[in-house]
Every structure is written in structure tokens, then in C-alpha cells.
Amino acid sequence: MKKILLIITNVLLVSTLVYAQKDQKATAILDQMSKKYQNMKSFSASFTYGTESNNAKMTESYKGDVTVKGAKFRLKMAGQEVFANGKDLYTYVKETNEVNITEFDPTMQEELSPTKIYTIYKKGYKYVFLEEVKEGSQFYEVVELSPEDKSSKIAKVQIKVNKNDKSVKSWKVWDKSGKRTVFRVDKFMPNAPADDKIFTFDKKLYPGVEIVDLR
Numbered sequence: 001m002k003k004i005l006l007i008i009t010n011v012l013l014v015s016t017l018v019y020a021q022k023d024q025k026a027t028a029i030l031d032q033m034s035k036k037y038q039n040m041k042s043f044s045a046s047f048t049y050g051t052e053s054n055n056a057k058m059t060e061s062y063k064g065d066v067t068v069k070g071a072k073f074r075l076k077m078a079g080q081e082v083f084a085n086g087k088d089l090y091t092y093v094k095e096t097n098e099v100n101i102t103e104f105d106p107t108m109q110e111e112l113s114p115t116k117i118y119t120i121y122k123k124g125y126k127y128v129f130l131e132e133v134k135e136g137s138q139f140y141e142v143v144e145l146s147p148e149d150k151s152s153k154i155a156k157v158q159i160k161v162n163k164n165d166k167s168v169k170s171w172k173v174w175d176k177s178g179k180r181t182v183f184r185v186d187k188f189m190p191n192a193p194a195d196d197k198i199f200t201f202d203k204k205l206y207p208g209v210e211i212v213d214l215r
Helices: 002-038
Strands: 043-052 058-069 072-077 080-084 088-093 098-103 125-135 138-147 154-162 168-175 180-190 210-213
Touching: 002 125, 002 138, 002 154, 125 154
Parallel strands: 098 210
Antiparallel strands: 043 058, 043 180, 058 072, 072 080, 080 088, 088 098, 125 138, 138 154, 154 168, 168 180
8 A cells, every 4th residue: 555655655755746747838938938937028920820720720710910119000900900019009901981989008909919919928927838840841839728717718729839949830729618819920021111100090091090088
């Protein structure tokens, strides 16, 4: 009986050590990735996003673009353009040719959007290193995040980070219904030209636009 208990204890200790090592590795990967993006004066990216089927293929996909400069950003996706200049937030809907203006609150932005993905792990998530995978000539490290809030609609998030340059290749989000949403970076430009004026909606470029000021 003592021998069995000793074996079980050893297994539990090994499991705990492995988990801790994975957690430390995940932390190192995410910290290096986050530092890379935060050290940039600005960046722009083109991406594909959509839902994924059980065979890991996108059942529907769309294109998007984002430019980020500190707390400012401009995001194009899902038929919308979102402008944030650090003070105001402009959400333009192409279908209705309407723009809503609200006060900018960075805490209210979607944490899993392309403007936030490199910092989401810092609050409200636990995470572990999952695996290293090879795609073509590149190696990627996959980290899985789980929300600490059990009432969250998100079940888990997997972020795929380039092992060599620590850039984000893609991230995948599972909600509790089983739906999977995937974002994949197609093109990335660090320190991209980003004049401050591009982060403010210019009504002259949108003839006939209806402006709804909710500030």
C-alpha cells in the first residue's frame, strides 16, 4: 500500500512540475511576443478571419486591415471601419453610410481583436504552453489561454507565435457553444507609416454620411 501511495505521489509531483514548466514557458513566449509589439512605434497588418469547421477549415472567411500606434488604431473588418484617436471612437458602417461617435474607452474594446491580442494574457487569463508545430519552413509555439472568470462566454484561446521572431501568426477562439473563430495574419509591417490624422474619421472622404454624435 505504501508503495502504491509513493508511486501516486511521484506521478502527481512530476505532473505538477511539468505543468509549472509549461506555465513558465508560456509566460516567456507571451512576454517576448508582447514586448516585440509594444516596442514598435506603430504597425499595420492584413488578416483573414472567420469560423472554422471540425476539420480545421474555414467555413466562411473575410478580410480585414488594422493600423495601430500606441493607444490609437484604425480597424477595417465586417463592413465597418473603426477609428480611435485616443479621445474619440468613430464606428462607420458602410451599408448604412452612418458613423457613430462616442468617447474612447480603451477598457471597453474587444480584447480578442487584432488591436489587443498581444496583451490579453496579462489580465484575466491563465495559460499553458501546448506544443511546437512546423508549417513550411517555420516553427511556431502554441499557447492556450483560459479565462479565469467561469462565467465568460469564451472557453479558450490558442495563440500561435513564430518561434524565431515572436510575431503572432494566428489566434483561435472557442466559445462555450463550441463555435471556433480564427484570425490569421496574412501580412505584417512593423513601424508602418501612421500619420495621426488617419485615426480620426474625416467626413469629407465619405460623401453623404450621417453622423450620430453620442458623446
